[in-house]
Amino acid sequence: MMCPYPAVADAGLLSPPLPEDHVLCEMMALDGNERRRITPDKSPTHSVVLRPSRQFNVRDNSPANRHSFHGMTSPLTSPTSRERPEQLKRYSQQLHYPASYTDLPPYCGNLSIAKQRQAQVDRPADGGNRHTNMRGSMWNTVNARTSPGSDLQEARPPPVVKKRGLPRDERPRLKTLVRVGSLNVGTLTGKTREIADFMKRRRIHVLCLQETRWKGSKAREIGDGIKLFYHGLEAKRNGVAIAVSGPLKEHVSSVNRVSDRIISLRIATKDGFWTVVSVYAPQCGCTEADKEAFYEELDDVIRSAPEGDYVTVAGDFNGHVGQDRQGFERVHGGIGFGRRNQEGERIIELAEAHDLAIASTFFIKRESQKITYCSGGRQSEIDHILVRRQFLKTVKDVKTIPGEEIAGQHRPVVADVCIALPKQTKAVREPRIRWWKLTGETQKTFREKIAAVGLPDPCGLIDPVWASAASTILTCARDTLGETKGGRRGDRATWFWNEDVQKMVKAKKDAYKAWQKTKSLSMLAEYKLKKKEAKAAVARAKNAAMDELYDKLESSQAEKHVFRLAKARRRASLDVTEVRAVKNEDGEVLRDAVAVKERWRAYFEQLLNEEFSRKERNSAEPVAGPIQPWTVDEVRMAMKKMKAGKASGPDGIPVEAWRSLGELGVRWLTMFFNNITRSEKIPEAWKDSIIVPIFKRKGDAMNCANYRGIKLIAHTMKIYERLLDMRLRDMVEIASDQFGFLPERSTIDAIFIARQVMEKYREKNKPCHLAFLDLEKAYDRLPRAVLWEVMRERGIPECMVRTVQVMYDGSTARVRTSHGITSKFDITVGVHQGSALSPFLFIMTLDTVVKHLLEGPPFTLLYADDVALIADSRAELQLKIQKWQSALADAGLKLNLRKTEIMSSSGGDDVVLDANGTAFTQTEQFQYLGSILSADGTVDAAVRGRIACAWLKWREATGILCDRRCSRVLKGKIYRTVVRPAMMYGSECWPVTKAHERMLNTAEMRMLRWACGLTRRDKVCNEDIRTIMQTAKTACTEVAVVWTRYEKITTTPYPAGLGDGSYRKAPQRRTEKTMEGHRMQGYERAWSHQG
Known part of the structure; x- marks a missing residue:
C-alpha cells in the first residue's frame, strides 16, 4: 500500500x-x-x-x-x-x-x-x-520497550525552555514519578528482606502484596526504611499487605484492614491524598458467595474514597480481561493478553461501576512484559493495576518485570504514575544527654566534676542561681556522658544483610534467570542448590547479628533491655507513629510546617484556657502562719518517690542527676527550696512546659481532638511539688468516699464495694440503680480561683496558698510536633497535667465542693473525677444526679453527658434526666475503674474482659515472648510482671465459679505454651510447662485472701519526725473497716460457690 x-x-x-x-x-x-x-x-x-x-x-x-x-x-x-x-x-x-x-x-x-x-x-x-x-x-520500530519519558532506569534530558507562543509540555522528571507495583508472593515468611531489596533496586515506592499468609494486623519495618502494613486471619491462606518506602511511610495517615483479601491505606501527597488498595480476589475454585462478598467489600472501599483522591487498586484479581474492548472503550485500552473469562467480566464491571481504567491495557508491550502468571507452561495476565479514569493520563507506563525470583509463579507488575510527592523535610533532631549511663564509675566521675566546678550559692536571687546551677549540671553531664545525635535509632533488624549474604542471594537470582532461559533440569538443580545456600547464609548472618542482643538479655540488666526492646518493637508495629499533616477547624488539611505548628498551638491554647461559667464562692478568712522550713529528710524522701527513667522537662535535667550527687545535691536543694518558699518566687524556667500529643489510637489521625496531651515539666519542680504534697496531705483530711490518690486506698476497694452493694440488693430482691458520672476535662477546666478559695476554706496557711499560686501564675506551654516545637502560650485555667501536686489539689477541691452531697460508701464512690452514685429508685437517682450537676456547675465543672451512663438491675424503659431534661444513656454493662460491672450482678463479662486485656498485653510483648532465642525463664518473668497482672486485675472482688477458673487457666496455659514453643501434640503436661516458665498457678481465692490480709495491715504513709516533728497517720475512717463485715461475708459466699 x-x-x-x-x-x-x-x-x-x-x-x-x-x-x-x-x-x-x-x-x-x-x-x-x-x-x-x-x-x-x-x-x-x-x-x-x-x-x-x-x-x-x-x-x-x-x-x-x-x-x-x-x-x-x-x-x-x-x-x-x-x-x-x-x-x-x-x-x-x-x-x-x-x-x-x-x-x-x-x-x-x-x-x-x-x-x-x-x-x-x-x-x-x-x-x-x-x-x-x-x-x-x-x-527503529521493532522490539517495543518502555518509552524514555517513563523509564525510571534511564537518565533524563535537560528541560526545554518555553518559547514565545508555544505551550510547554515538560518531560516528567524522575523525582515526580512514583512507581507502584503489585506481586503475589505466595508467602512472606523469609522473604521480607528480599522484598525490601527488590523495592530499592527497582525504585518502587508502594508495593501491594497478596497471599502473604501472615496472621495478625500490624505494621513492621523490613529494612531499607520500608514499612510493611499487613493483615491476615489465618497463617496458611490468603493475607494482604502494602509495603511503603521511606519517603512516603511517614505520610501514611490511615490504614483500613477490611478483610484478609483487602487492605487500603491513605497517603498524604503535595496536592491531596493517594488511596492505595491491595486486593487478592478469590480463585476460580472459590464459591460464588465468596466472590460476591469480596466484590461487595471492594465496592465499599472504593466508594468510601473521597472524590478528589488519587485511587489505585492493585493486586491479584485472578481474572483475564483479554484483548477485546468493544463496549468498554473507556476502561479497557484493547491491549490485553489472552481471552476474557468470567472473572475478567467482574473486573470490567467493577471498573465501569467506579470509572476505573485497567492501566495495563493502554500500553503495548512485548509478551514477556504482559504475562504476570506462569506455571506449568500456562501463561496469563491476572494481576492488574486500576486507576481512576480521570487520572489515566498521569500513568506513564505499566509493565511486568520478568526475571524476578521472589515469587515462584507470579511476576511483579509496576506502573509509573506522575504524582506530586510531599516536600521532604528533615526531621527535627534534638540531641539528648545520655543520662542512662549515669551509673557506677560514671556517676562518681560526674559527682567529682560537679564538686570541682561547684554549684552556686542557693540563697541568692532565684533566677540567676537556677540558671547557673542548670548550666553547671548540663555542662558536666555533656562532658561525662556525651550526647546523642537526636531522633530514634534506625532500623537495626537488617544488620545481617551484609555483602556476603547479598552475594549469595544474587547468585540464587542468576541461577533462576539461567533456568528460566534454558528450562533444563541441570539448571533447575543448580537453582535449588543456590536457593538452599542463600537461605542458610541468611540464617547464619541473622543469628550472628542478634547474638549481642541476646547476650544483653541474659545479663543482670536483662529486665531493662527486655522492656526497652519490647517497647521499640511495639512502636514499630504501629500504623501511624507521627502525623505531619493535620486538619484545621474547617476540616481542611494543613501540610505546611508553619501552619501545622500553629494549628497545634491554637488547639491546645483553646483547650487549656476554656473556663465554664460558675458562681462566686464566699471568701474564707486567710489563715496566718509561716511554713516550717523544709528538712533534708523531707527532700530525700521526695526524691526517693520520684521514678527514674522518665522524660525530663524543658530544662533537660532529670531527677537522676540530683540523686547521683548524693548529700551534696540533697543539701543544696534543701537550701534552694527554702529560699523559694521565703521569697515566694520560683525560677521562670520552671513555669514553662512541653506538651506531647499522644494519639488515642481511634478516629482520624489528622484530627487534633483525637490526641491526648502529656505535659512535661521540670523534674526539680516536681521534687518541690512532692514537698508541698506531703505537707498538704498532713493538713487536709479527705472523706472516705474518695479512693483516688490516697494511701491505703485503691481502685480495688471501690470495685469491691460496688459489687458487694449490688449483691446485697440482689439478695434482698430489690432493684439497684447506679449512675456513673464523668466530668468533662476536669483537670483542664478547674478554675484556679475556686482552687485558692478551697485551700483557704480547708485551713491551709496563706503563705502556702501563695506558694502554690506562684507555681501557677504565668505558666506557659509549648507543643512538640513532627515539625518542631511551637511558640509559647499562656495557660490560665486548670491544674498541671503530669504534676505531682495536681492530683491532691483536685480531689481536695472536689471533696470541698460536694461535701454536702457525700453520703459515704457504699452509696457514693469517688475515684478522682470518676463518680458512682447508688440509689433505691430511678427517681432518687435522678434527684442525686441533678444535685451533683448543680453543685459542680457552681464550681465551674461540668458533667460529660455523653459519657455519663445509668445501669439498673430491674431493667425497664424509664429514663433518667439531667437538670436540662436530657436523657442519660442506659446500659447493661459498664466498665468501672477497669472492671466490668453487669446489671445482673454476675462476673462473666468481667472475666472475659480481663482475658481480652491480657491478650492485648500479650500481643504488645509478643516480640519477646514468642522469640525462640529468649530464655524461658526470662519469658516467664515478663509474663508474670506484664501479662498476668492484666488478667487478674480486679479478681479479688470476683465470686468466681469453677467455670471461671477454667477460662482463666485455659487462657494462661495457651499463652505459656506459645511462649515455650510447645503445643498439646508435644505431650507436655501443664505442670511441667509451669515449672519451665517458673510460673505457679494462682487461684482467684488465694488472691482475694492475700488482698484481705493486706488491707488489715496498718501502715504509716510518712516517716515520723519530718517537718514540725509530728506527722499523723492516714485518716482512720477506712472504708474496709466500715464494710469489713460485708467484705468477709462476700468472700465466704465466694468460697462456698467454689466448694
Missing part, C-alpha cells in the same frame, strides 16, 4: 501501515521524543501514536479529546481548518523543521508542537527506516 503523503513515507513514520484514504497526520516534536500521530478519520475512537521508543499506543480519540495530546491544544484551530500551504510552510520553517515536512497538504490536521528541536531523520543505505534521537541513540 502506498502512502498518499510522501513526506510521511520518507520520514519512515508509518509502521504499521494504515488503510488508504483513512489517514490524518499529526506530528509532534517533543525534545528527543518525537511523536508522529496517525489517526484514521473514520474511526473516531482509535488513534495510533508512534513514538521513537519503538512502541505505539491505542489512545482515546473521543470528541472531547480528539484535538489534544496529553492535555495540549494544537496551535491550529481544528483538523477541518483550511490553512494555506504558504502559512503552514512558514510556520514549520520557524521551528527549523525539514523542508519535506512542508509538503504535507493543508488538511492533514493539527500540527501540535511543544518543544523547539530539530527532528533529524536519516535514510540508511539499505532503504530501511532509521532515526537518531537527540542523544544520538539509534532506534
